[in-house]
Amino acid sequence: MDRFFKEAINQAKKGLLEGGIPIGSVIVHKGTILGRGHNKRVQKGSVVLHGEMDAFENAGRQEAKVYKESTIYTTLSPCPMCTGAILLYGIPRVVIGENMTFLGAEDHLRAHGVEVIVLNDEECIKMMKDFIADKPELWNEDIGEE
Amino acid sequence: MDRFFKEAINQAKKGLLEGGIPIGSVIVHKGTILGRGHNKRVQKGSVVLHGEMDAFENAGRQEAKVYKESTIYTTLSPCPMCTGAILLYGIPRVVIGENMTFLGAEDHLRAHGVEVIVLNDEECIKMMKDFIADKPELWNEDIGEE
Numbered sequence: 001m002d003r004f005f006k007e008a009i010n011q012a013k014k015g016l017l018e019g020g021i022p023i024g025s026v027i028v029h030k031g032t033i034l035g036r037g038h039n040k041r042v043q044k045g046s047v048v049l050h051g052e053m054d055a056f057e058n059a060g061r062q063e064a065k066v067y068k069e070s071t072i073y074t075t076l077s078p079c080p081m082c083t084g085a086i087l088l089y090g091i092p093r094v095v096i097g098e099n100m101t102f103l104g105a106e107d108h109l110r111a112h113g114v115e116v117i118v119l120n121d122e123e124c125i126k127m128m129k130d131f132i133a134d135k136p137e138l139w140n141e142d143i144g145e146e
Numbered sequence: 147m148d149r150f151f152k153e154a155i156n157q158a159k160k161g162l163l164e165g166g167i168p169i170g171s172v173i174v175h176k177g178t179i180l181g182r183g184h185n186k187r188v189q190k191g192s193v194v195l196h197g198e199m200d201a202f203e204n205a206g207r208q209e210a211k212v213y214k215e216s217t218i219y220t221t222l223s224p225c226p227m228c229t230g231a232i233l234l235y236g237i238p239r240v241v242i243g244e245n246m247t248f249l250g251a252e253d254h255l256r257a258h259g260v261e262v263i264v265l266n267d268e269e270c271i272k273m274m275k276d277f278i279a280d281k282p283e284l285w286n287e288d289i290g291e292e
Contacts, residue, residue: 041207045206047207048202048231053194056193057192061191064287064290079234080229080230081233081234083226084225084226084228085194085230088226088227140210141210144210144235
């Protein structure tokens with residue numbers, strides 16, 4: 001398994017251990033991890049720190065050209081907000097753990113020329129399936145559903 | 147002037163006084179402000195807390211139906227990231243101070259059925275024009291441009 005994708009899974013597991021939503025992400029520039037993140041809805045009461053957003057935040061302020069040479073790894077298909085952040089900063093490549101439990105705005109990414117790679121990794125699918133079965137209300141809150 | 151829009155401008159001015167980027171936002175539900183925010187790139191070194199995102203964060207965890215009955219006011223046309231957050235949470239109405247200095251993803255909002263009202267308020271336009279002239283590099287960083 002790609003070591004960066006594995007790190008995104010590790011971030012998701014860390015979130016789960018903290019009592020949070022198990023979605024993790026890493027942003028990688030030329031073989032170096034710029035930022036790691038995981039969903040912080042429970043841990044920080046945050047409604048903006050999805051896994052990908054937390055990875056952006058932890059990567060911190062970067063030059064525009066750095067984002068444009070980076071890849072973001074995420075365990076779950078990116079929601080409209082995270083998709084928008086990817087487009088804002090011009091990340092050209094997104095590696096997605098799975099889109100079976102939630103299909104984000106992948107078409108919108110592709111329409112803007114972003115390369116989208118979907119792994120449909122069994123471990124990611126199981127992690128989200130188990131989580132959604134365990135805490136459906138928390139999950140619905142995270143994606144703005146009732 | 148609408149008191150909620152005025153509060154968004156006040157947030158932008160607050161950001162400017164803090165040495166930050168002058169963009170402010172408020173989220174309003176049935177006549178009550180749920181959250182106020184302003185861009186925090188400089189103040190917190192944040193790459194995700196645009197004005198609108200900061201307003202979401204300060205509004206905190208809300209029920210899905212509350213977002214779907216709310217209006218977001220912002221002094222500047224929302225970038226792809228903020229647009230994505232508005233779509234994620236299903237905010238049905240966006241009041242925009244101006245789109246002359248920066249045109250965000252308004253068409254994407256409209257395509258998803260969001261009501262978009264653009265005021266092109268002179269004070270907002272002047273505030274951003276002056277800021278962009280004063281700190282072009284900081285502004286470019288905020289919108290992911292070189």
